[in-house]
Amino acid sequence: MTQLSTFVLVARLGSVTAAARTLNVSESAVSQALGALRAHFGDPLIRRAPGGGMRLTPAGARLLPVASRMVALSADAEAAVRAAQGEPDELRVVAAGTLAEFVLPSLTAAFAERTGRRIDTSFGVATTNAMRALVEHRLADVALGPDLGAVRGGDLVGEPVFRAVLVAVTGARAPRPAGPPSRWTWLVDASGTDPGADAGRLLRRLRVPEARVRVFPHLTAAWDAAAEGAGVAPAVAHLVTPRLRRDELRLLDTPGTPADATWHATVLPPGFRSPATDVFLHFLRTAAATRLMGAPGTGITPSRSRPAVRVTLWP
Known part of the structure; x- marks a missing residue:
C-alpha cells in the first residue's frame, strides 16, 4: 500500500520531489518505493517526459485509478480496525x-x-x-x-x-521601493512559490520574476526581514496587525492589494x-x-x- 500511495502521489503531483515533500520522506525513499512497484509489475509505470515532469506509461495509466481506489479502501480498513479496537x-x-x-x-x-x-x-x-x-x-x-x-x-x-485580506508590508521606516512592484524584492515563505496559494497568485498578478523573490523558512522570518528594510512581504492583514501596531511594519499599497484571501x-x-x-x-x-x-x-x-x-x- 505504501508503494501504491507513493505511485499515486508521483503521478498526481508530477515529480518525485513533490511526492517526497508531501509524504515528508526523502526522494530516495520515493524512488525505492517506485522501483519496487516497477519490479513487481515489470513495467516502468511512469517516465520522465521530454519537456519536464512525468508521463504515465499505458500500464501506469490503467493502474492509477485502480491504485487510487485501493489506497482509499486501505484508509477505510485502517479506520474500521481502529474503531473495532476502541481507539x-x-x-x-x-x-x-x-x-x-x-x-x-x-x-x-x-x-x-x-x-x-x-x-x-x-x-x-x-x-x-x-x-x-x-x-x-x-x-x-x-x-x-x-x-x-x-x-x-x-x-x-x-x-x-473565514474571510481574510491579503496585504503587502515593508519596514516601518523603509522608503517606498522604486519602480513597479515587479521590480521590488519580495520576501515570502514557501507559499510565495506555490501558484495556487494567495501569495503566489499575488506575485503572478504583479508579474514578479523569480529573480526578485527571496524565500524564507516561514512567514515570521520573511516579516522580520521586511521589518529590517530588506524588501516587501505579503501578509494576511489581521495576522500582521500586532507588528503594525508595534510600528515594526507598515502597509504598502500595490495594484494587487488589498485582496480577498478567503x-x-x-x-x-x-x-x-x-x-x-x-x-x-x-x-x-x-x-x-x-x-x-x-x-x-x-x-x-x-x-x-x-x-x-x-x-x-x-x-
Missing part, C-alpha cells in the same frame, strides 16, 4: 503555510478540548496541488487554505470558513469522509472557531513544532 478516531488536517504557522495550533487544540469524542488530531503543511491530492486519496481528511476549485472538479467539497475547508463528499471530519467541519462553523481564526497568532511554539527529519541510508 480514537483520527483527523488529519493539511493546510497552507500561513494557517499552519499561525492558526492551526490553537484551532486544533480548541477542537480537541471542545469535542465530546476521542479524536487524535494532527496537521501538516502542503502546496495547494498536494493538498487536493492528499484529500482525494484519503491521505488527509481536511485541507484548509485557498479555494481548491472543488466545486468545478466535482470530486471534492469545499466551503469558505480560507476554505476542502473535504470528500458526504458518505466518503470520516465521522471525525464531519465533527471538525461543524466546529469550523462555530463562533469559537471564527474567533480563533480571526485572533492574531504568534507562530508555533517550540513544543508544538515538529521539524521534518529525513534520513537516507546508503549501502
Whole structure:
C-alpha cells in the first residue's frame, strides 16, 4: 500500500520531489518505493517526459485509478480496525503555510478540548496541488487554505470558513521601493512559490520574476526581514496587525492589494469522509472557531513544532 500511495502521489503531483515533500520522506525513499512497484509489475509505470515532469506509461495509466481506489479502501480498513479496537478516531488536517504557522495550533487544540469524542488530531503543511491530492486519496481528511476549485472538479467539497485580506508590508521606516512592484524584492515563505496559494497568485498578478523573490523558512522570518528594510512581504492583514501596531511594519499599497484571501475547508463528499471530519467541519462553523481564526497568532511554539527529519541510508 505504501508503494501504491507513493505511485499515486508521483503521478498526481508530477515529480518525485513533490511526492517526497508531501509524504515528508526523502526522494530516495520515493524512488525505492517506485522501483519496487516497477519490479513487481515489470513495467516502468511512469517516465520522465521530454519537456519536464512525468508521463504515465499505458500500464501506469490503467493502474492509477485502480491504485487510487485501493489506497482509499486501505484508509477505510485502517479506520474500521481502529474503531473495532476502541481507539480514537483520527483527523488529519493539511493546510497552507500561513494557517499552519499561525492558526492551526490553537484551532486544533480548541477542537480537541471542545469535542465530546476521542479524536487524535494532527496537521501538516502542503502546496495547494498536494493538498487536493492528499484529500482525494484519503491521505488527509481536511485541507484548509485557498479555494481548491472543488466545486468545478466535482470530486471534492469545499466551503469558505473565514474571510481574510491579503496585504503587502515593508519596514516601518523603509522608503517606498522604486519602480513597479515587479521590480521590488519580495520576501515570502514557501507559499510565495506555490501558484495556487494567495501569495503566489499575488506575485503572478504583479508579474514578479523569480529573480526578485527571496524565500524564507516561514512567514515570521520573511516579516522580520521586511521589518529590517530588506524588501516587501505579503501578509494576511489581521495576522500582521500586532507588528503594525508595534510600528515594526507598515502597509504598502500595490495594484494587487488589498485582496480577498478567503480560507476554505476542502473535504470528500458526504458518505466518503470520516465521522471525525464531519465533527471538525461543524466546529469550523462555530463562533469559537471564527474567533480563533480571526485572533492574531504568534507562530508555533517550540513544543508544538515538529521539524521534518529525513534520513537516507546508503549501502
